[in-house]
Amino acid sequence: MAVTAAPAPPVATRRRPAGSHWLLLAPSIVFMLALFGWPVIQALISAFTDDSGFTFAAWDRLFGDPYFLRALRNTLLLIVIVVPIQLVLAVAMALLVQARPKFLSGHFYLWTIPLAVSELAAGLVWLSVFDSRGYLNSLLVSWGWSGTGVPWLNYTSTGTMLLAVVIAEIWRATSLVFVIVVAGIQMAPKDFDEAAQVFGANAWQRLWHVTLPQLKPSLQVALILRTILALQAFAVAQALTGRDFPLLVGETYQWYVNLQNPAVASAAALVVLALSLATALFYLRTMRQRDTEAA
Amino acid sequence: MNDTGGASVRAGRPGAGVPPGTGPMTTTLPPIDRAPLRRRRRRTIAVQAACVVVSLFMVVPMVLIGLAAVSSPEALLEFPKPLIPSGFSAGTLMAFIEATGTIPALGNSLLVGIYTVVLSLLVGAPAGYALARRAFRGKDAYQVFMLLARALPIVVLSVPLATMFLNSGVYDTVFSVTLLHTTLAMPTTVLISASIFVSVPADVEEAARVFGCSRFEAARRVVFPLALPGLAASSIFTFVLSWNEILGAAVITLGHRTLPAQVLASLGEAPQAYRFAGGFALILPALVFILVMRRYLVNMWGTTLR
Numbered sequence: 001m002a003v004t005a006a007p008a009p010p011v012a013t014r015r016r017p018a019g020s021h022w023l024l025l026a027p028s029i030v031f032m033l034a035l036f037g038w039p040v041i042q043a044l045i046s047a048f049t050d051d052s053g054f055t056f057a058a059w060d061r062l063f064g065d066p067y068f069l070r071a072l073r074n075t076l077l078l079i080v081i082v083v084p085i086q087l088v089l090a091v092a093m094a095l096l097v098q099a100r101p102k103f104l105s106g107h108f109y110l111w112t113i114p115l116a117v118s119e120l121a122a123g124l125v126w127l128s129v130f131d132s133r134g135y136l137n138s139l140l141v142s143w144g145w146s147g148t149g150v151p152w153l154n155y156t157s158t159g160t161m162l163l164a165v166v167i168a169e170i171w172r173a174t175s176l177v178f179v180i181v182v183a184g185i186q187m188a189p190k191d192f193d194e195a196a197q198v199f200g201a202n203a204w205q206r207l208w209h210v211t212l213p214q215l216k217p218s219l220q221v222a223l224i225l226r227t228i229l230a231l232q233a234f235a236v237a238q239a240l241t242g243r244d245f246p247l248l249v250g251e252t253y254q255w256y257v258n259l260q261n262p263a264v265a266s267a268a269a270l271v272v273l274a275l276s277l278a279t280a281l282f283y284l285r286t287m288r289q290r291d292t293e294a295a
Numbered sequence: 296m297n298d299t300g301g302a303s304v305r306a307g308r309p310g311a312g313v314p315p316g317t318g319p320m321t322t323t324l325p326p327i328d329r330a331p332l333r334r335r336r337r338r339t340i341a342v343q344a345a346c347v348v349v350s351l352f353m354v355v356p357m358v359l360i361g362l363a364a365v366s367s368p369e370a371l372l373e374f375p376k377p378l379i380p381s382g383f384s385a386g387t388l389m390a391f392i393e394a395t396g397t398i399p400a401l402g403n404s405l406l407v408g409i410y411t412v413v414l415s416l417l418v419g420a421p422a423g424y425a426l427a428r429r430a431f432r433g434k435d436a437y438q439v440f441m442l443l444a445r446a447l448p449i450v451v452l453s454v455p456l457a458t459m460f461l462n463s464g465v466y467d468t469v470f471s472v473t474l475l476h477t478t479l480a481m482p483t484t485v486l487i488s489a490s491i492f493v494s495v496p497a498d499v500e501e502a503a504r505v506f507g508c509s510r511f512e513a514a515r516r517v518v519f520p521l522a523l524p525g526l527a528a529s530s531i532f533t534f535v536l537s538w539n540e541i542l543g544a545a546v547i548t549l550g551h552r553t554l555p556a557q558v559l560a561s562l563g564e565a566p567q568a569y570r571f572a573g574g575f576a577l578i579l580p581a582l583v584f585i586l587v588m589r590r591y592l593v594n595m596w597g598t599t600l601r
Binding site for chain 2: 028139242
């Protein structure tokens, strides 16, 4: 956390009107309260009330909807599958970068492009692959491995839909973890690794006993950030499968845009918010612990 | 790199330093041990091969959708498709561009992105400056709040925001999307600009004060120009964030959609050709963004924002 590490500079301590920093902070505080704090309250109000007062009607409808439970299950499945794969893949990619291969800047460029690719675009990219008349099936058919191709995105086969969404998510979001891990490796002192080399540790031992422990803080951050971002995934699945593979945030969208029910949409949004808040608090607590350990 | 390998290579040929004329000594030299060199070469090849595999995984899907987007409409319907489309035409892309709403949506996306950059800098940079330069009570609480807000999915709040915007009459405007995107970008803008201002030495500001600048003038004439490159880089990040945001833009607009929201809304009834062309069009800016930003990536996304 570079920001908290900032030393209090000695500049301009004289003649400063007391509290002028609040003038600088006030716009951002007002902004966040008006457009973040107030909507949370609004969401709570609209999810728990109707014309007659306090009610659980929106929640009953939400939990009574078969799509919602499927969406919850799919979202959790996606997180459990995608996040560990991304962590391992990102660490492997960062180690490859450490080995300084030729054309490193070219590889690095290609590996980070998905950082700027939107979720929707990622979904559409993989749609061209997984579509029933797409490139993957074309390949399978022309190689004679399959007669008419596999219906990857058919609404009856949840497994292959999950596979497609998982691959698209790995493609899209591994670069974020990769960048965090590369930053972590760059910040870690090289001395320990060199010392381990001098004492004859092999590559695997150095990775397991030196590099990974040094990367632990970065990996924690990446783990938690990716978990929260994966909770928000929706456009990938929307582009690939429509509503056939529902995800939590996608349900918010459906209830608001297509079913025109803001109360239920707010309830679904609150579920995502609560899950994320739990993860984020966990994240801040581990960060705090790390800060006190470091101090 | 396996440096122990290099060391044993040097140790493996002690004869290199033996002066000529010592005659029979050279014949008894042990054979040169090339195994470490070979091991190193194999390692280099393996690393390069792994890099190529990852690069292919990243590139091939983009190439495929690119090929689909430049295929002629008839070639798109073929099955099984050959890798190189049987007919090229700009028709698929033109159909996307000429589809209702694409051009206005592109304009809206650009406007929202630019407004978001300006607004988030106007509101966020002063706060970042305060965090970087001042020590005050409540600073920790403020930072924890911003970190928390960064981690929370603010965008799911677009549903109650939409109701608020409806009531205040700004629903379905570029302005309302700008407000939402600025909220999304605010925590990162504050944290990044704080780290940028920290890296501007306090001494130069002090010097400007000594030579008679007021505090505001010192900030404007000395600190701001020095922070400008960093702020410009962070602006591009804000722009990319706004450019790629879908859910919020789709929820709080109807007629004035941004480009991703427009594509998402059209997905239901759109033909495959529209989807492929749209996906390709959405990817092109990413190639440019990352090309411009690649030297800032690790610092901004990897370090400052953790």
